[in-house]
Amino acid sequence: MVRKIIVDCDPGHDDAIALMLAHGNPDIELVAVTTVGGNAVLDKVTKNALGIMTTAGITGVPIAAGCVRPLIREGEDADVHGESGLDGVELPQPTMQLDPRHGVDLIIDTVMAAEPKTISLVPTGPLTNIAMAIRKEPRIIERVKEVVLMGGGVHVGNWSAVAEFNIMIDPEAAHIVFDAPWDVTMIGLDATHQALATDEVADRITALNTPLADFVLGLFGFFRRAYHDAQGFQYPPVHDPVAVARIIDPTIVGTVRAPIRVELRGDHTLGMTVTELRPAHIPENCRTQAAMSLDADRFWDLVIDAIERLGRANADR
Template sequence: MTSAPRRIVLDCDPGHDDAVAMMLALGNPAIEVLAITTVGGNQTIDKVTRNAQSVLAMCRREDVPVYQGASRPLVHRVESAPEIHGESGLDGVELPEPGAALRDGHAAVAIVDAVMGAKPGEVTLVGTGPLTNLALAVRLEPRIVERVAEVVVMGGGFPEANWTAAAEFNIWVDPEAAAIVFDEPWPVTMVGLDLTHQALATAEVEARVGAIGSPLSDFFVGLMGFFRKAYKESQAFDDPPVHDPCTIAYLIDPTIVQTRRAPIAVELRGEHTVGMTVVDLRGPAPEGTHTQVATTLDADRFWGLVEDAIRALSDAE
């Protein structure tokens, strides 16, 4: 763990698990959230942006700026996931009215400004939705590649998939954007389904968080209740995997998430495999490999971080 907080821009599409990622990032002193940027994914861009603002209101952190980004993928048609996240994108809870206004300007510009306005190596980009905004940012200002500390992505799998037989949702929605992000020579950590399917919100987890007894802990329990039902019906999970906060846990304490360096390519042309993340695990990674994949999660310590963050935010209410 580092003494100085990791400064991040969280690019997300809230989304139940994005909301938990926000709670973890906002409630842990090892992370400083410079901005929340939103991208169309789990629901439409207007809905996920409002959700981000509402989660900030729940966390009493309306000082964090929110910038709205891409409403659609670079090439593909718009696709969302109401069967997982509901019509609002955060079904299962009553969302508070956003208390802070949306900032002017596109999310991709905000990402560029955050990176270029900091010293090299100071800003980490975290993507927990489709990677459209990150791809637009790097095309808008290629110099951010040499200045970013790291790019941490929730997406992909090797070989786990969930939206098609070969692809995970975030990568499937905008595979061209994902290919841009993975191909640039900045350090990229892929936190895919093979790792996040270990982050299950069990009844014990819900009870531990619910025992905090605050509006925010009740909000978490409500989110997980809907998420459990949705995952049971759509993907036969008894307990829902809470994907996105695994990216934040990795940044807080990398020993919670084991990784392996390996080349990663995004399939763009396969008839049945578009959006597949092809991870080459044949022996040691070639010299100069700039990508790595998350493999194993310490689930107890992970949920301990989430519980502590919600407690800290609740105590600040």
């Protein structure tokens, strides 16, 4: 059965790969894309999303711009994506127009128009749009199949010692999303730091010999240098497509079911996703789970297959 998803994103190099995987995998139907201020300001990430979709040949999918800033706090940019939010590649002029609706309304309308439990939400940026959608139309909670989000971490942080960027810059939105009575899978840094764009991965993409493969290699080249300089990684972790891969094949990502709470007040722990792993404190009806492991080989097989499919489809146009 084809799984329908909405990707809510802030492109971002790894968001670009997530969009390609979502549209290039035959088991996924990408039904909408929304953007949110995160890796860069909203205008930049929206421009990036349009350029990525044009480059990858993603057509017939509505895309709308969402929230400009976090619910309460001032926004912050992620430094590893460069000034544009997608440095290292040239984007073409978009071949599609933005949907006139606000991104929050596109999420609500798409979920409410579909059969219940047929659409999954895949947020790969701050959770502002998803939280606003819940507040504006709470009925989506019972209609969404699941939320598989990239963000957080059980044992790892990157924007602070204990907090991940997407959660930390809008922790109030994250609290709303984690606290809602729906199924949430947190694809955090414990798993995504295993999704490394190694030389072997780059060689496999080079062998595809398509313009889209070259575009991906441009993304990797900048991201590799930026991650090495900012965080000391030899190879950059490509976080966001891991959330899409979890939808395609849940066995690729190993998870533990556990209550997850977002810290809102700590001086040193703001945005921490506090994960309760003590067995006696995990209720039977727990609806949140955290990713802990990744089958990296199978993950990259999915990503490279999607890039190949999209590259071939573009060549046939």
